[in-house]
Amino acid sequence: MAIVVIRQDKKIELWKNALQKANSAINVYSYIEDHPKDEITMAVIWKHPKGSLAGYPNLKCIASAGAGVDYIFEDETRPKNIPITRIVDPFLASDMSEHVLAVILAHLKNLNAYKLDQVANSWAPKDYLRIKDVTVGILGLGELGALTATDLTTFGFKVQGWSRSKKNIEGVKTFTGGNEQQEFLKTTDVLVCLLPLTPATEGILNKELMSQLPKNAFVINVARGGHLVDADLIELLDAEHLSGACLDVYHTEPLPKSYPFWNHKKVHMTPHYASVSDTNSVIPQLIENYYKIGSGEKLQNLVDADKGY
Ligand code: NDP
Numbered sequence: 001m002a003i004v005v006i007r008q009d010k011k012i013e014l015w016k017n018a019l020q021k022a023n024s025a026i027n028v029y030s031y032i033e034d035h036p037k038d039e040i041t042m043a044v045i046w047k048h049p050k051g052s053l054a055g056y057p058n059l060k061c062i063a064s065a066g067a068g069v070d071y072i073f074e075d076e077t078r079p080k081n082i083p084i085t086r087i088v089d090p091f092l093a094s095d096m097s098e099h100v101l102a103v104i105l106a107h108l109k110n111l112n113a114y115k116l117d118q119v120a121n122s123w124a125p126k127d128y129l130r131i132k133d134v135t136v137g138i139l140g141l142g143e144l145g146a147l148t149a150t151d152l153t154t155f156g157f158k159v160q161g162w163s164r165s166k167k168n169i170e171g172v173k174t175f176t177g178g179n180e181q182q183e184f185l186k187t188t189d190v191l192v193c194l195l196p197l198t199p200a201t202e203g204i205l206n207k208e209l210m211s212q213l214p215k216n217a218f219v220i221n222v223a224r225g226g227h228l229v230d231a232d233l234i235e236l237l238d239a240e241h242l243s244g245a246c247l248d249v250y251h252t253e254p255l256p257k258s259y260p261f262w263n264h265k266k267v268h269m270t271p272h273y274a275s276v277s278d279t280n281s282v283i284p285q286l287i288e289n290y291y292k293i294g295s296g297e298k299l300q301n302l303v304d305a306d307k308g309y
């Protein structure tokens, strides 16, 4: 039994060392070093190179080092019929909630516009919005969406959410399914996308959906770039239907330098860092699952392969 860490960013050694430090009895390898492939029972991965999951004859679990698993289903060469797990973690949820709150407050108080004014030496007071007058609508009421929704209510926002199955969250008006989506959108001033990327949600932030938001609505996409139809967003911003957007995720990451978002005054960007798995917090659940593989117990935070999340 052993773990292989597969990721292409600079954090590969950090994850290998953190797993090793958490439990020195486990053999942990990085996929770029020589390692005995037949020993590997668990792969801890993040945006792995396609094809790199093949060739592990005893692999029993593919563990995403993040909450999202879309990149795993996109790899057709992945071994099928092996459980996939994902991260569910209180800091991942609270960091996301804090990010969304910061973005919404910056929008209400025109902070992004004032930064542009400052760069242009322009003194231009602007009307601002009050929390009590703003309805935030969250697409996706899972681990991250539900906490974000609850936290926003404590700040005095009106909050509503839309999800696949009906939810009951104190202080949050909930909607489900296609029929209720229209009502949800019509009454949403700030739309936050916290859906997983699946065939059912790909391109959901399109012209048809975003046109149903009230004039001057603001869109926040912190889920995946594949949810957004970029050209539709730009069209609705330029037509002054939407007042702005804040994006953390993109179709291609890093976003190519020539991309129109970079220089669009109404698009505010962060580099896919709204909320990041903290090794100290998430490694215990990975190690528990590693031992559960050995004992044949049910794994924690299993992904439903049929739903894709
Ligand atoms: P969960 O799986 O816990 O929640 C997903 C929510 O979306 C659920 O409420 C689910 O409904 C709903 N949903 C899924 N499919 C549909 C659909 N077709 N129609 C309506 N609702 C749907 O995910 P998390 O909250 O943990 O994470 C959400 C996403 O956030 C991740 O998949 C990832 O892409 C992104 N993320 C981004 C980060 C960043 O830094 N930008 C950091 C971490 C995550 P139901 O409850 O009924 O199943």
Ligand code: OXD
Pocket: 065, 066, 067, 068, 069, 275, 276, 277
């Ligand atoms: C995740 C992410 O899915 O960081 O955890 O995007």
